[in-house]
Amino acid sequence: MNQAVRFRPVIIIALAFLLIISWFAPRADAAAEWQAGTAYKKGDLVTYQNKTYECIQSHTALTGWEPPQVLALWTYVGDGPGEGGETPGPDTTPPSAPAGLTSSSVTETSVRLTWNASTDNVGVTGYDVYRNGALVASTTVTTTTISGLTSGTTYAFTVKAKDAAGNVSAVSNTLSVTTSTGAPNPGPIGSKWLIGYWHNFDNGSTNLRLRNVSTAYDIINVSFAEPVSPGSGTLAFTPYNATVAEFKSDIAYLQSQGKKVLLSMGGANGTIELTDAGKKQQFEESLKSILSTYGFNGLDIDLEGSSLSLNAGDTDFRNPTTPKIVNLIQGVKAVKSHFGGDFILTAAPETAYVQGGYLSYGGPWGAYLPVIHALRNDLTLLHVQHYNSGSMVGLDGRSYAQGTADFHVAMAEMLLQGFNVGGNANSFFGPLRPDQIAIGVPASQQAAGGGYATPAELQKALNYLIQGVSYGGSYTLRQPAGYPDLKGIMTWSINWDAYTNNQFSNAHRSFLNGFSTQMTKEAVY
Incomplete structure (x- = not known):
């Protein structure tokens, strides 16, 4: 028998076997299923809900950034899980209503x-x-x-x-x-403000009389009003280095210079938990009394630790259910309403309680968001503490280290653009006005455990945020022209600034004045 004929059936079977294996074997260039947490580069293919998408901008995927929802990151290329899919038939299905x-x-x-x-x-x-x-x-x-x-x-x-x-x-x-009717802003005169916290205690920085605060500051937050006892809703304040009469005189003196003097409540040691209606009532009455007695221009909310934390099941920042959050919102609104339109309201949350809600919402993470949302039309300023936070993730999905220009720009723009809470596309925290935003920083390296930025580093960030002048960093503004109305700088603290012979306020006061001068010139021309 011919050898070729003898082995032909074997060859045919072998070829058929190889064909079957190659048909079912995964292809190296087949598109993988999209997954949150994966780093994608431009040109990568993924499948999502049996459709294929191509990456058009390198990024690290987050929940809520699914390909059909983020047109800036992905483009649809066809149906099926293959190498780009197949061309579909005519599309006659409209999108869902916004x-x-x-x-x-x-x-x-x-x-x-x-x-x-x-x-x-x-x-x-x-x-x-x-x-x-x-x-x-x-x-x-x-x-x-x-x-x-x-x-x-x-x-x-x-x-x-x-x-x-x-x-x-x-x-x-x-x-x-x-639209609004143009009611006057109750804050200080000037387009850019410097805000500082003054210690009502001695912590080894500088023992400073209130009237001797540097004239560089526009708003002085007197720190702190605290509960009279653990668990109480009643707040108390007593000057530590002056009589009541002297302190009232100091406040009036600063106000005569055009400064605004606020009472700050809470702080690291002043836990305020309004867990029931009785404590809310104590809170309102005691604050009204303190504010009236001393003639403060307004109130600063500086709650930390367990003062604000979301209960289990409290998942919608627009409709909070945690009693101490609901009572705080109602109590602050009642106090502001009592004093009228000239009352200044500010807040200084830590980053975990605000920007931290971008990736996770629960417990302390994002716990300030329902408060900010409910008070967004009442807040004069929100100055998040850009320190003692470690690294944080920005809108671009990248992590930025505290104390850097990129960190300041990324954290600020989250509030200027808004963000999905907990990665949920159906839970969008809307942006605040630029004139409601200031950046909170330590006045010196001694003032915080981490996050200090040199004047040059902070001013790089502010030039980019306000004027769109890039310093070539890793973070890119979503609004390239910047936010001209961004309000300024907050610092902890005036006393630590005095400890370093006012190096912080001297450097940043002249810098902020430069923006005011520029805006005046633009208005003239």
Whole structure:
């Protein structure tokens, strides 16, 4: 028999076996399933819900950044898990209607709108925004600012989503917004402020009379009012280095110079937990008494530790259920209402309680968010403590070390742009106005356990944030032109600044004055 004929069946069987193996074996270039926590580079392919997407911007994926929801990071390339998928048939399915349309940063002539992302069988490509039924803006993200409005006027806003095939969603909820009437800001004169905390105790820094605070400061936060006993809602304040009459005179003296003097409550040792209505009532009455007695211009909220922590099951910052958070919001609103429109309200949370809510929401993480959200129209300033925090993650998914310009820029822009809470695309914490934001830093290396930045490093960050002047760092502003109305710098503390012969305030006062001069020149020309 011919040898070739004899072995032909064996060859055929072997070839068939190899074909079967190659058919079912995974291909090296097949797209993998998208996963949060994975670092992707430009050009990578992934599958998500049986559709294939290509990475168009390198990043580390987070929950809430699924490919159909983040058009800035992924582009749809086809159906199926293969090498780019197959071209689908005609798309006739419209996206879902945008939900949760809300407003923030309402001014005399503008309003910032935010809404929850729509979903689509292929991918949402953008949103159209309507004012009183007329199209006024188109965007690819879930937030936009509408300008050119009239003071004291009510407008009706709606949003529709669209996809690449031209399908348009049903209309969102209708949001009614009334622009402000331009009531005067109760804060100090000047476009940029320097805020400092003054110690009502001796901790080895500098024993400083209140009236002798450096004239560089615009707002002085007297620290601290604390509970009269553990668990009490009643707060007390007694000057430690002056009589009541002398202290009242010191406050009046600073106010005569155009300064604003606030009472700060809490601090690292002043745990305030308003767990029931009785403690809330004590809180309100005692604060009204202290503020009136000394003639303070307002109140600063500096709660730390267990003062603010979310109970299990409290998952929506817009509708908190934890009693001590609900009571704090109601109590602060009542105090502010009692004193009227000139009352200044500020807050100085730690980063974990604010920006920390970006990745996780529960316990202390993000616990300030319901307070800030409920008081966003009452807050004069929010100056988060950019120290004693360790590294934190910014909107770009990268981690930044405290004490660096990148850290200051990344943390500030989270509040200026807003962010999804706990990685949930349906839980968006809306941005605050730039004029409500200041950066909190230590006045010296002795003032904090970590996070001190030299004047040069901090001023690099502020030049970028305010004017868009890049220093070539790793973090890139989402608003390249910057935020000209950002308000300034807060420091812990005035006493530690005095300990170093006012090096901090001297360096930053002249720097901040430069912005005021520039804005004046621009207004003239």
